[in-house]
Amino acid sequence: xxxxxxxxxxxxxxxxxxxxxxxxxxxxxxxxxxxxxxxxxxxxxxxxxxxxxxxxxxxxxxxxxxxxxxxxxxxxxxxxxxxxxxxxxxxxxxxxxxxxxxxxxxxxxxxxxxxxxxxxxxxxxxxxxxxxxxxxxxxxxxxxxxxxxxxxxxxxxxxxx
Numbered sequence: 001x002x003x004x005x006x007x008x009x010x011x012x013x014x015x016x017x018x019x020x021x022x023x024x025x026x027x028x029x030x031x032x033x034x035x036x037x038x039x040x041x042x043x044x045x046x047x048x049x050x051x052x053x054x055x056x057x058x059x060x061x062x063x064x065x066x067x068x069x070x071x072x073x074x075x076x077x078x079x080x081x082x083x084x085x086x087x088x089x090x091x092x093x094x095x096x097x098x099x100x101x102x103x104x105x106x107x108x109x110x111x112x113x114x115x116x117x118x119x120x121x122x123x124x125x126x127x128x129x130x131x132x133x134x135x136x137x138x139x140x141x142x143x144x145x146x147x148x149x150x151x152x153x154x155x156x157x158x159x160x161x
Contacts, residue, residue: 006052007054009024010023010156011048012144012149013049015045019149020044023157024038030084035062036069039062047064048065050062053137053140054082054085055082057082058106059139060084062088063114072125074108075107075108076106078106107130113125140153141153141157
């Protein structure tokens with residue numbers, strides 16, 4: 001298993017009310033610290049977001065707004081196999097799940113209201129995280145569209161195909 005099997009990692013921020021979206025380099029998406037560093041370089045109006053899809057297994061949303069970053073991991077069980085997910089749980093102060101929990105259905109971990117002020121409620125995010133039929137890129141596309149940068153998301157993710 002590739003420790004950094006990132007399908008894609010994007011950063012989004014608003015400048016003067018207009019969404020900007022860029023792909024993160026592989027180096028900028030290899031760890032949570034690297035993602036946070038990239039986010040802090042684009043403070044934008046209302047902070048900046050990172051949308052990360054890993055191995056078609058889970059997604060991570062990181063938001064830099066204020067002193068403490070906000071994080072949402074779509075499936076806490078991803079931390080068993082994926083270092084990036086384990087780093088997210090560590091930042092959240094959540095104990096990593098045991099291997100024997102791997103057969104359970106994972107639950108999201110972190111701040112489900114991370115995007116509430118942008119129009120995506122905690123309930124909507126929870127439903128997207130728990131929908132086992134959705135791939136991470138599909139869930140993130142839904143989120144990007146709801147927030148208002150769906151077209152730019154599509155263009156940016158196309159560079160990863």
